[in-house]
Amino acid sequence: MEYVQERVTTLHDLGDAAPTAPVDRAAVVVPMTEREYAGLAADRVLSSLERVAPARVVVPLRAPAERAGAFADWLAEYDLPLTVVWCDGPRVDALLDEHDLDGTRGKGRDVWLALGAALVDDGDVEFVVFHDADTKTYDASYVHRLLFPLARGHSFSKGYYARVEDRRLYGRLFRLFYAPLVRALDEEHDAAVIDYFDSFRYALAGEFAATRDLAARLRMQRSWGLEVGTLGDAFAHAGFEGSAQVDLGAYEHDHRAVSGPTGLSDMSRGVGRALLSTVEEHGVTPDYGGLPDRYRETANRFVRAYATDAAFNGFDYPTEEERSQVDRYAEAVVPPTEDDRLPAWSDAPITPRDVRERSREDLREVRE
Template sequence: MEYVQERIATLHDLTGPTPEAPVDRAAVVVPMTERELAGLAPERTLAALEEVDPARVVVPLRAPAERVGAFRDWLAGFDLPLTLLWCNAPQVEELLADHGLDAPAGKGRDVWLGLGLAAREEFVALHDADVKSYDASHVPRLLAPLSGSGFAFSKGYYARVENGRLYGRLLRLFYEPLVAALRDRHDAPVLEYLDAFRYALAGEMGFTAELARELRLQPSWGLEVGVLGETFELAGFEGSVQVDLGVHEHDHRAVGGATGLAGMSEHVANALFGVLAERGIEPEFDGLPERYRASAERFVRGYAADAAFNGLEYDPEDERSQVDTYAEAIVPAEGDLRLPAWSGTSLEPADVVRASDRALDTL
């Protein structure tokens, strides 16, 4: 345990706090896919939110039609002011196409749809549904610094330790060493900002509604990095804070495959290099994969020592193999896929809700 302040204001878990927070003026967005149906982690999350009692809970759902009815029935069992948005419903897809919003379906698009409705409240908290260790204090911790402290954006951080091992592999072995390699060659404030967060890929975040309406979101797994690119401009160092959420136990993904960590690394890299390109930063891609590998080796040595110090299992060769896999994602950004800010689109959140409700009524 420590209480060191970083370049980003850092709020620590020193006493197990559940601080006073404006939960009664806040919406909580919990994106889900079909794999969350009646799972232990989302059950725990929603049960904890009953204790939190926010003004609104929004569940953006991406699932096939044959699973949505069961989802709706399951969610109705929780004592929450909950709105289910069926994000890939035909009626919602048609509405988005009518407004020229044809971004690929993915977590980021689901969150964007949910934020439109959630930003009707004064504050918004966002978090994943696969946290097995979810606690009712998490939402108040994310929201507390947004009320009266001058912060517009809060970002959760935590340790990923489970089954006697270190997890958080995409952060530890890809994002952190890649940003470190980029900072070695580019003295840019945005890279300092991206490097300042203890868990940049955390899905747990809080926003003022004003900020939430200004965010242009990546449609898929580049969501978290893309958000940091946006908040660098909209909130900056002074308006951002990071909050200790303890130790998290998440569901785990395989490395290989389009839905595994390798596929996710491509989206993370695309978002990261898009953030840099927008600010005129052009990495030398010919040598960047090797510089990344050299940077990652330093991180592997450090995590190996940390694991040994704490009596945890650690396979450095497996970690190096993952580094080689992630290095293949280091290519220039393929273009700007961001969805527009809600403040700058003709689409109304109420129209999304109505389209989703019409689709739900047909089930």
């Protein structure tokens, strides 16, 4: 058991940590798509939140009209102070179109809409916590753990955990793409933003929390890359001193294939774009001619290290399969395209109340 500190404050579970935290002043955002409807993982998350009793739970829902009403009715069965934001509702779409905020749809867009609803100024929310809904090992302590450093003066906290299941190492996009790409950049550039990215033990975790003030400054990536883009804004507004990472213990959720429209290869392009655009924004100019090869070399060093670690624990380790993934991910190491992030709510041309009210009208219509 270790308790080494990183450049950001690192909180370790050294034996059933059970910190107290101001959950009654927090909103919890849990994005869902139609595949989560009545699912066991989503039920576990929502049932656990009933015991936590936060000030508000906001579910951004991505679902077609024929499913949205039934989904909202199912969510209403839980004893929660619930706000459902139907992200595909016609009035919400029209609102975004009116203000030139339409565009690519994805998890980041959904979370941005929910964040707006969480920030409606009812005076009861000082912190916002974000969780994925496909977590098979979700625990009610997550909210307390993520909020704890915020109650002690930090502005941003990020969860970390070991992705180990069935005697295999998972977390492939982080292990084989994000971490070696950051390391390759670090070997060529002396930049604080790269050191910041390298400080987080699981930078692609969907579990994080922020103060109300910082949450209002987050510019969300529309799809994949949400977690990395959020780290970039946390670096800009909280920095090393205002950031923390928190041990969430065991963690299991659904695994994705490498190929396909929602596979890890597709995700790597969004993650790579968010990462590289952020380092450029902070004054780093990568050599894109040589960076893919430096990434491959670094990632293959990681593969060798993980193979040794797996063997040490008696785990199976698909070395050639992971090397093949490195080659696929290298295709994402390219100059970032234009920035299409959504604006921070602190300068958005619409208000959080606009989103909440339009969504309520859309849902009322499909539930009648």
